[in-house]
Amino acid sequence: MIRHILILSLLAINVVQFSYSHTTQDYEEPDILLPGDTLLVDLDETVVTAFNRPQRLLDIPGSITSLGRIRLEREKPSLNILPWLDNAPGVFAHEGATNTNRVTIRGIGARVPYATGKIRAFLNDIPLTNTSGYSFIQDIDPAIIQNIDIIKGPATSVYGAGLGGTIAITSRRPEAHQAGISNSFQAGSFGLINNSLTADLPGNKAASSIVYSHSSSEGYRENNRFRRDAISSITQLQGSGRSGLTLLLSFVDLKSHIPSSIDSITFVESPSSAASNWLLTEGYEDSRRLLGGVSGSHYIREDLRANLSIFSIWHDEKEMRPFDVFYEERLSIGTRIRLGREIRGDGVYAELTAGGEALFDYYEYSNFENIGGLGQQGGMISDNRERTGRYNLFFQADADISDWSFSGGVNLNYTGTDYKDRFRSRGIDRSGWYDYGIILSPRISSVYKYSENHRVFATVSHGFSPPSLAETLSPEGAINPGIKPEKSWNMEAGLRGQAFGKDLFYDISLYRMMVRDLLVAERVGEDAWVGRNAGASRHQGIEAETHWMILGGQKGRSGYLEEVSVRMNYAYNHFYFTDFTDLDSDYSGMRIPGVPRHVMNASVYKDTRIGLYAMAGWRYTGRMAMNDANTSFTSAYALLNLIIGYRPDVHDRVNSDLYLRINNLTDRHYASMILVNAPSFGGPPRYYYPGLPVNFQAGLKISFR
Numbered sequence: 001m002i003r004h005i006l007i008l009s010l011l012a013i014n015v016v017q018f019s020y021s022h023t024t025q026d027y028e029e030p031d032i033l034l035p036g037d038t039l040l041v042d043l044d045e046t047v048v049t050a051f052n053r054p055q056r057l058l059d060i061p062g063s064i065t066s067l068g069r070i071r072l073e074r075e076k077p078s079l080n081i082l083p084w085l086d087n088a089p090g091v092f093a094h095e096g097a098t099n100t101n102r103v104t105i106r107g108i109g110a111r112v113p114y115a116t117g118k119i120r121a122f123l124n125d126i127p128l129t130n131t132s133g134y135s136f137i138q139d140i141d142p143a144i145i146q147n148i149d150i151i152k153g154p155a156t157s158v159y160g161a162g163l164g165g166t167i168a169i170t171s172r173r174p175e176a177h178q179a180g181i182s183n184s185f186q187a188g189s190f191g192l193i194n195n196s197l198t199a200d201l202p203g204n205k206a207a208s209s210i211v212y213s214h215s216s217s218e219g220y221r222e223n224n225r226f227r228r229d230a231i232s233s234i235t236q237l238q239g240s241g242r243s244g245l246t247l248l249l250s251f252v253d254l255k256s257h258i259p260s261s262i263d264s265i266t267f268v269e270s271p272s273s274a275a276s277n278w279l280l281t282e283g284y285e286d287s288r289r290l291l292g293g294v295s296g297s298h299y300i301r302e303d304l305r306a307n308l309s310i311f312s313i314w315h316d317e318k319e320m321r322p323f324d325v326f327y328e329e330r331l332s333i334g335t336r337i338r339l340g341r342e343i344r345g346d347g348v349y350a351e352l353t354a355g356g357e358a359l360f361d362y363y364e365y366s367n368f369e370n371i372g373g374l375g376q377q378g379g380m381i382s383d384n385r386e387r388t389g390r391y392n393l394f395f396q397a398d399a400d401i402s403d404w405s406f407s408g409g410v411n412l413n414y415t416g417t418d419y420k421d422r423f424r425s426r427g428i429d430r431s432g433w434y435d436y437g438i439i440l441s442p443r444i445s446s447v448y449k450y451s452e453n454h455r456v457f458a459t460v461s462h463g464f465s466p467p468s469l470a471e472t473l474s475p476e477g478a479i480n481p482g483i484k485p486e487k488s489w490n491m492e493a494g495l496r497g498q499a500f501g502k503d504l505f506y507d508i509s510l511y512r513m514m515v516r517d518l519l520v521a522e523r524v525g526e527d528a529w530v531g532r533n534a535g536a537s538r539h540q541g542i543e544a545e546t547h548w549m550i551l552g553g554q555k556g557r558s559g560y561l562e563e564v565s566v567r568m569n570y571a572y573n574h575f576y577f578t579d580f581t582d583l584d585s586d587y588s589g590m591r592i593p594g595v596p597r598h599v600m601n602a603s604v605y606k607d608t609r610i611g612l613y614a615m616a617g618w619r620y621t622g623r624m625a626m627n628d629a630n631t632s633f634t635s636a637y638a639l640l641n642l643i644i645g646y647r648p649d650v651h652d653r654v655n656s657d658l659y660l661r662i663n664n665l666t667d668r669h670y671a672s673m674i675l676v677n678a679p680s681f682g683g684p685p686r687y688y689y690p691g692l693p694v695n696f697q698a699g700l701k702i703s704f705r
Contacts, residue, residue, distance in 0.1 A: 048149055051407070052158045052353055052396055053340075058496055061407040061445035062155035062459045063509045063543065065089065067148040074605060074615060076643060076661055076699060077186055077194055079215055079226070080138045081145065085167070086619070089543040089569040090152045090509075092595055096673035096689030098217070098226040099256035099285050101138050102594075105152055106513060107539045107575035108164030108465075110594035111676050118465035118486070120162035123169045124248050125336055126293040126311040129162075131361040131388035131415060132468035136315075137167060139252050139289055141230040143184070143196035143213045146172045152543070153490045153511060154441065154463025157394045157409025158338070158353065161441030163465035163488055163515070171234050171248060174200055174207035180653075180705035188661075188697035191218030208235040220692050221259040222274035223282060228254035242299040250291045258283040258321075261675045263684040271669070271690035277322035281375045287317035307338040307355075325368040325377045334359035350399040353409075361388040366423075383423040390415045403449040411441045415466050434472055436485050439464050454497030461490045467519055484533050488515040503549040513539040520582055535580035537592055545569035552607075562607040571599045582628060591625045594676045596636075598622035611647040616640070621670075626687045627677050637670040639663075657701040667694040 047054050048066050057066060065088035072084055082093040082101055092110075094102040102117075104110045109118040112134075121128040121135035129135040151159070151166040159166045177200040186194040196213040216227045232250040239245070259274035260283070266273055273279075293311035300306055312333045319326040338355035363386040369378030396409035416435035424430075445459035465486045472483045492511035498504060520534040545568065552563035575592040591597075603617040619639045626632040645659030672691035679685065 051151075051156055053351055053398060057505075058453070058455050058498070059405060059447055059449075060496075061405060061447045061457055063090070063152040063492060063494060063511065064155075065091070065150045065152070065545070067150070069146050072142075072145065072147070074643075076659065076697070077184060077196070078142055079194065079217070079228075081140060081142055081148065081169075082138065084142075084148060085150065087569075087601055088150045088152075089545050089571040089599070089601075090541070090573075091150060092599060094594070094673035094689075096261065096675075097219075097221075097224065097256065097259060098228075099138070099254070100258065100260075100689070101673065103135075103137065103167075104595060105150070105164040106511065106541065107537075107573060107592050107595045108513075108515075110575075110592055113675065117468075118162070119164040119167065120160050121167040121169070122159060123291070124171050124246065124293060125295050125307075125309045126248070126291065126313070127334065127357070127359060128169075130330065130332060131359060131363075131390045131417070131466075133466050134468070135167070136289070137169070139254070139287075140169065141196075141211065141213050141232055141250065141252065143198065143211050143230075144171050144209075144232045144234065144250065146170045152509075153459070153492060153513060154461045154488065155443065155445070155459055155490070155492075157396045157411045157441070157443050158355070160357070160392050160394070160413065161411045161439075161443070161461070161463040163463040163486055171232075172209050172211075173236065174202060174209040174234055175236050175238075177202060177207075177209065178705040180703060182655075182701065182703035184699065184701040186697055186699040189695035190220050190224075190692075191216070192697065193217070204238075206235060206237045208233060219257070219259070220695075221272045221690065223257045223279050223284075224259045224274070226254070226256045228252065228256075239298075243296065244298075245294065245296045248291070248293045248295075250289075252289045253287075255284060255286045258285060261673075261678060261686040262688050262690070263686050264688065265684065267671070267688040267690060268669075271688075275686060277373055281320060281322045281370060281373050283320050283322060283375075285317060285319045287315065289316075290314045303342040303344075305340045305342075307336075307340075309336040311335070320370070320375055322370060322373045324370050324381060326365070327368075328363070328365035330364075331362045332359060348399065348401050350397065353394075353396040353398075355394055357390075357392040357394075359390045361386065361390070363388070380423065383421075385420040385422060386417055387420075388415065388417040405447040405449075406444075407446070408442075408444040410443070413439045413441070413464070413466075436466065436483070439485065439487070451497075453499070453502065454495070456493070456495055458493040459490070463488050463490060465519075471519060480532075482533075483519075484517045486515055486517050486519050486533075488513050488539075500548075505547045507543075507545050509543045511539075511541060511543075514578075515539065518577075518580060520580075534582055535588070536578045537576065537580065538578050539573075539575045539592075541574050542572040543569070544571075560608050560610060562609050563605065564607075565605045566603070567605075568602045569600070573597050573599070577628070580628070585629065587628045587630075590628060590630045593625040593627055593630070594674060596622040596624040596634075598636075611649060613645050613647070615643045617642075624674070626674050627685075632685070632687065634671050634674060637668050638666075639668055639670070640665040653705050655701075655703040655705070657699075659699050661697040661699070662694070663697070664692060664694045669693070 048057050082095050085091050086093045090106050092104050116135045117133050121137050147170050149168040153165050154161040179202050182198045184196045194215045198211045201208045210233045213230045230252045235247045237245040260278040291313045295309040297307045315330045317328050336357045341352045343350040366383040367381040371378040391414045393412040398407045419432055421430040441462040443461035447455050447457040467483050472480050490513040494509035496507045516536045517533045518535045520532055548566045550564040551561055573595050577587050577590050580587045600620040605615045607613040623633045623636045642662045647657050670691045671688045673689035674687050678687045
């Protein structure tokens with residue numbers, strides 16, 4: 001009943017916002033700066049809001065990579081945002097299939113089996129991280145994204161002290177677009193079809209964007225079909241100048257078959273094969289997700305601003321697996337409130353921010369027999385319900401004094417879960433209450449402006465990652481109250497600046513993160529994991545990136561060339577266990593599996609006045625350990641991608657973009673994802689998810705304004 005009321009309410013909001021925006025006056029394009037838009041045009045003016053207040057990228061008090069609209073458009077559309085995230089140093093994305101992936105930041109989350117965990121994610125201030133600590137960023141339609149800010153490490157108090165960091169996604173801003181309609185079509189190898197239709201309806205008091213996307217693919221491997229339909233709308237309403245309102249509604253319906261991981265022999269001899277048990281049962285995930293939110297801002301007075309967000313997420317899923325049939329339904333409702341006060345004096349600017357977030361999760365899940373592993377549903381195995389409340393309070397203070405900027409904050413978290421075992425196998429009731437107390441996470445950072453175009457920054461911060469309920473259960477299914485959250489202290493320092501007339505941007509960070517109460521996922525069955533705190537790890541490394549506008553920007557154009565630019569980044573990841581004993585095995589000093597020690601990205605972009613352009617991208621991934629004992633490693637590999645396109649000058653109101661993309665040009669055989677600590681159930685460990693061989697994508701985008 002709650003679910004149907006929620007859906008009807010969100011649809012009603014959507015109808016109201018559409019009718020309101022459609023009746024507004026003629027559009028006049030605003031003179032505004034979008035975060036990340038000018039990253040390759042004028043680096044000095046790139047604005048980032050992920051640290052609570054709008055700041056130039058140079059002045060951010062921590063490690064961050066901003067992927068702006070222009071940069072995302074040049075990379076071309078994808079089925080999900082993971083290829084975009086892979087462009088950020090310190091971020092590594094495993095992509096085994098369209099619904100099987102894992103994102104890590106600085107090695108955090110590398111040992112989570114099939115999902116992105118221990119990293120917080122937001123879309124327009126709406127949390128994409130559930131109360132179990134998993135983030136579902138792969139379901140967000142890339143067509144609605146304006147920019148992505150990746151905060152590395154627990155460096156911000158306002159978004160919560162995520163152990164690995166925060167991915168802050170901003171949807172497209174209707175007010176920044178002219179009235180019109182555009183369609184982006186893409187077709188490629190293995191039956192790929194990807195189409196997005198966008199309508200922009202701007203106005204003086206309201207502006208809306210409505211996006212419908214369809215994606216499908218037969219897949220490279222057996223049992224690898226994929227289909228996703230998504231419809232989203234974003235509306236911005238402007239009040240009297242002191243108030244603003246943004247409404248977001250997004251619905252995604254997808255079905256994705258699961259080929260699963262394979263062993264080393266199959267990986268070499270027949271990489272397009274699916275795991276035999278998943279092929280036999282024709283395993284798949286069939287899910288729907290509805291996300292809606294309303295966020296508003298209001299200036300109570302000139303120096304006091306209030307922000308309020310109300311949001312809800314509904315998720316319904318069926319998964320056919322060789323060992324069972326799994327059903328889950330989750331309804332999340334929450335709110336965020338934030339108050340900001342500006343203080344100005346002689347040569348001093350300060351801003352105080354305080355607020356909180358409350359998220360309530362109602363989660364039901366059950367398992368049924370898969371008779372003979374043939375895809376036929378049998379009797380019930382388990383029936384569970386969780387009610388979880390997560391509460392965050394935060395305070396942050398920022399001050400600019402002369403050539404110094406200071407930022408400090410604290411985050412206070414409490415999470416509690418009421419677990420109900422409704423199946424009671426053998427008459428045993430495993431119901432109970434679980435919480436891990438209040439966690440206080442402080443942060444302090446500073447930036448020093450030692451010249452007009454160069455900065456040095458330093459940060460000390462605390463982060464944590466809560467255990468999921470599954471990790472708190474004993475092998476017998478009872479709640480283990482002794483399980484603790486993973487916690488860490490993070491220290492980092494860096495240099496950031498511009499040179500050669502602001503045409504060269506550089507960013508270098510050095511960091512060390514000490515994680516304690518490390519959670520170990522011990523596998524006790526084919527899909528049964530038990531968590532326990534087993535030790536500590538150290539994550540330290542270097543991240544560096546540079547963007548160089550060789551031609552264009554401050555230097556202007558030359559002949560038929562409009563722009564020539566180069567991007568490069570590198571991450572050195574030295575992650576290892578400092579104190580880790582699993583059962584009778586001591587892994588202290590071993591590399592943390594699932595993360596390569598060396599990762600490098602490089603790309604060259606060239607644009608001409610006649611509309612021809614090209615971009616070549618190269619990515620090197622070093623070898624990585626596949627298990628805690630470091631007895632098995634992947635091979636290092638390098639991938640070369642090429643994009644060639646043409647943007648003809650058709651008409652003042654018509655823009656078009658025709659392109660061809662070639663991925664893995666050298667046809668390199670590699671693993672795009674590994675299953676860390678893959679078990680052996682009567683055969684060799686199934687570590688590998690094969691990456692795609694050489695493949696092609698052709699696209700056409702037409703916009704009428």
